[in-house]
Structure formats: C-alpha cells, structure tokens
Amino acid sequence: MRSLEKMIPANPKLQWMEDELKRLESEGRLRSLKNTELTADGCLVREGRRMLNLASNHYLGLPLAAPEAGAPHRSGAAASRLVVGNYPELSSFEEEFASFKGTESALVFGSGYAANVGVISSVADRDTVVFSDRLNHASIVDGIVLSRADYMRYKHRDLDHLETLLKREAAKDGSARRRRLIVTDSVFSMDGTTAPLKELVGLKERWGAILMVDEAHSGGVSGDEGQGLVHEQGLTERVDIIMGTFSKAYGSYGAYVAGAEVLKRYLVNHARSLIYSTALPPSVIAATRRNWMLAREEGWRRERLRTLTEAFRARLAASGFRLIEGDTPIVPLLVGGNESTVRFGEALQARGICAIAIRPPTVAEGTARIRFSLMAVHREGDLAEACDTIAEEGRRLGVI
Ligand SMILES: Cc1ncc(COP(=O)(O)O)c(C=O)c1O
Structure with a gap:
C-alpha cells in the first residue's frame, strides 16, 4: 500500500469489498498486480x-x-496487466496520479468506456439499486445494464426526484440489504451542465449510498492544476469512486478510477474490462504523462479556456440563440427539430465552421442541437467571427 502523508480513514461503505477480497484469498483466488x-x-x-x-x-x-528501431517507448504491453502487462511505468504513473487526485489509489483502464462498464458491473449486482442521472453517458448506462442491478433514472440534476427514489427504496421490505449506488457525470457531455456535487454527497451520506462521479469532461479543466470538479469543490474524501478519461482534455487515451486502496484491489479482482483486456501500451502512458504534466503546469490554458468560453456564450446569447445554461466549454445551441438542426449544421460547415448536430436518441426528442466545444488554442478573432457567421446562418434558417 502507498504511504500517504495523511492517511484517509477506511470507508465503511466499502467494507464489503474488503470481505469479498478475504473470501477470494481464502479460496486461493486473489489476484494482484505485479510489476x-x-x-x-x-x-x-x-x-x-x-x-x-x-x-x-x-x-x-x-x-x-x-x-x-528508434521509438522511445514500446508500442505494446504484451498482455493483460494480470499476466505480464503490468510494466513499472504504469504502476508509478498510477501512484503519482493518485497523489495528484488526493486519493489512496488510482487504477488505469483501457478507455473511459471500459472503465465505466468495468467499475459499475463490479460494484453493482442483482442486489444493488443504481440511481443514475438520466443524462449520464452511454458507457454508464451500459455498465448498469451489464451489472443486472435495479436501474433507477432520476431527472437531470433533480435532487428532489433522486431523494424521492432513495426514500421509496429505503421504505421497501428487506431493502436494507440492497446496496445503493448513485452515479453521475460531473459535466454532462451533451448539455455542458454541471452536477450538483455537494448536494449529491449530502444525499449519498443521508441514504447510505456509494457515490461515483465520472470526471471525463472536468479532468484537466477544473481545479487549480486540473484535478477535476470533485477536487475543486473539496469533496475528494466524500466521493467513493472518481473516474475520468485521458482522451479528452489530456489529449491522449485511456482512463482512471481513483479512490480507496480497497477499491483498487477489488477492481483488480472483479473488473472484467481490466482483467480480460491488454494493458495500455507504454507509448500511450508516456504521452498521457507528458500531457498531464503540461496540463498541471500550464494553468494559462484553463484560464484562457474560461475567458474564451464566457465570451463565446455571451455573444451567442446576445444574438438571441437558446443556449443550455452553464459555464463549461461545451456549448449546446438548441434548435429543436432534427432536420432543421442538421440543415443548420451543414450550413455552418459550408461556411467553414465544424460543429456537430446532435439528435435523438443521443438527446431527448425535440431538443436537437448544435454542440460547440471550445479549446484553449482558439483565437479570439476566429471565435468572434464564427459567432457572427452562426448568427447570420441562424437568421437565414429561422433558428433566431
Ligand atoms: C462522460 C463520459 N464518460 C465516459 C466517456 C468514455 O470515454 P472514452 O472515450 O475514453 O472511452 C465519455 C466519452 O465520450 C464521456 O463523455
């Protein structure tokens, strides 16, 4: 186990993982990662x-x-991490990344999709009820379906609805035995909205649930060094499972799960997308490490992204467009109809602006939209000009 400057007290909500690991050990079936x-x-x-x-x-x-042959890092990991694919650079990266996140441990997965499917199907089972924001990412939904847990969707960011479901569950006969898992994106990928993390932590503590947060879109972007939204809000020790990807702000590939040491050991023994899949190659981990370092050090990127986002949102709103409220660099412009959204998207592409039209089933019926996502390397002038063009096309097509 990693020695921590400040030992985090054992999480009683995860004691069952410790029990399960003891059972595996007593049966001679315990697995561990070996460098x-x-x-x-x-x-x-x-x-x-x-x-x-x-x-x-x-x-x-x-x-x-x-x-x-001149390549500084191996292109392949040779096997699963539980066979001979657990190379030392991967283990040391996990240790450093855990201390960056402020958690006891971190575990790297092949992708965000693999992490969500692997974690949720390990933590939830037939005797679990999962409460999931209805706008959560598809990989979360697939993890829940694979787990065979009872799946309860709550309205987007609706804490009253979630609490009603939690109460209803608690009132059922024998439900005390059911494990409860609340899962949410921190930033919702198609809406750019942010989860009410403080309130979710309050609810999970009140109703004895485990809380999992997917930081795919806040890793690298939120927090003074990009530690994510959970860290920025001072909630690291109160969120049981923090997951994120290296494929978005970090510009690489792969994903991590950060949390208690027992969570890592449990996942090493249960998460099938980790156990039965080849480890990420050393070349990918080297690229991830490099970009992670840059993201930490170059705070101006986060600062600039915030400034550009504010200006972009304000300009589009001033033109009369309906935007989904938020402060993230994901800026959805609501159009409504599917055909009109596609036509708008094509018109923008014809004018040299590439933003994707998002339609049902990815989003709810009647809420088709153009999803803009900004980058710190965009130039103010280009974005201002783009806003003018978007407004011109919006007027021409009757969107505003
Ligand atoms: C919220 C969220 N979680 C998970 C994923 C999956 O991540 P990856 O692309 O690394 O598989 C995505 C990416 O689309 C996402 O937006």
Missing part, C-alpha cells in the same frame, strides 16, 4: 527475478525491438 519488465531477448524481470517470458502475446517479438 513486470519485459526484455528484448524473450525474458522478463519480476520482483527482482529474471525469467524466461512464456506468457506474452507479442508472437513476433515486435514491440520489444522498438527501442532499437
């Missing part, structure tokens, strides 16, 4: 011992030869 260094001559070094590597899937030995 493994592969060598170009078909061997490996594990726990200080050099062994012949008869466990790799790199049949032609290709990525192992890559350093000699």
